Amino acid sequence: MVMSVDKRIELITRNLQEIIGEKELYKKLKSKKEFSIYWGTMPTGPVSLAYFFPMLKISDFLKAGIKVKILLADLHSALDGVSWDLLEKRYKYYEMAINLILKTIGTDTKNLEFVKGSKFQLNKNYFNDLLKLSTFTTVNKAKHSASEAVKTARDNPKLAGLIYPLMQALDEEYLKADAQFAGLDQRKIMAYARDFLPKIDYKQRIELMSPMIRGLIGKQMSSSIEGSKIDLLDDEKTVRNKINKAEYIAGNLDNGIISLLKYLIMVLKKDNGKKFVVEREKKYGGNLEYSNYNEVEKDFINKKIHPLDLKNAVAKEINLLLTNFRNNKKLKEFFKKAYS
Incomplete structure (x- = not known):
């Protein structure tokens, strides 16, 4: 077609x-x-x-x-x-x-x-x-x-x-x-x-x-700002720690977590016909599911998503994306030669 x-x-x-x-x-x-x-x-x-x-x-x-x-x-x-x-x-x-x-x-x-x-x-x-x-x-x-x-x-x-x-x-x-x-x-x-x-x-x-993508810390992802970016070979714990420490003001869209959602996670979800899930305990209302970025943004602005819940959901998605890199021995060898 x-x-x-x-x-x-x-x-x-x-x-x-x-x-x-x-x-x-x-x-x-x-x-x-x-x-x-x-x-x-x-x-x-x-x-x-x-x-x-x-x-x-x-x-x-x-x-x-x-x-x-x-x-x-x-x-x-x-x-x-x-x-x-x-x-x-x-x-x-x-x-x-x-x-x-x-x-x-x-x-x-x-x-x-x-x-x-x-x-x-x-x-x-x-x-x-x-x-x-x-x-x-x-x-x-x-x-x-x-x-x-x-x-x-x-x-x-x-x-x-x-x-x-x-x-x-x-x-x-x-x-x-x-x-x-x-x-x-x-x-x-x-x-x-x-x-x-x-x-x-x-x-x-x-x-x-x-657009320039907001760093987790600071205005943009940069190797000169500690904790501002996630490397392809970062392990799961490192990814979670970086995202948990990311600058974040509830309701304020100017942060790296929202950039990851808007320009990466929700683009992939939309293109693949999948939903973004924010896991929550039943006593807090249960899981939240989103089909597009605008839905996430609306709940974020209205402070309906707890910061920690959103960060955990984003960290989970990023760790899934990086699995192929962590498990690739040849990439690790090339990395070692290029940066040793």
């Missing part, structure tokens, strides 16, 4: 925060021409639960009949401070971990391709274009563009961090993508790409951005 344009658009835009070039997106989809999206990541720190969020969107793109390329940007990792002798080890670990996430959420990967950055970013034409782009880009512009996404571009930046946004812009062209998908923290780089690629005679791309 052929999916309608409206259904494709619904899948592609689900849970996105912003689209630059929305009219172009609709026009492209209605033309029924082949459409491709790329998403890139640097193989830096250990893959965390946060990677489930972009993978759910990639799953949406694939369901909508979009061709997707995942760029594992090994050279970008080096520019952001990863030791050169670890690049290949990190690449292998990331490729395996991301594939396992996609398998866990039931993604059909027929139209998915993994691309290694150094396979095309070291060729002559790419380097020539990088030099061309640099002649149009001021230091201040490069620093501004990279400031939210590249740690080496802050304060007293290294040159490496300033090259980063130029390369990310060129990746759109060299991956032959119609659109780039990323988190909202990449917005300045994506806006740079829209403005500067035409200066070297390349077309603008559509930019798709997902």
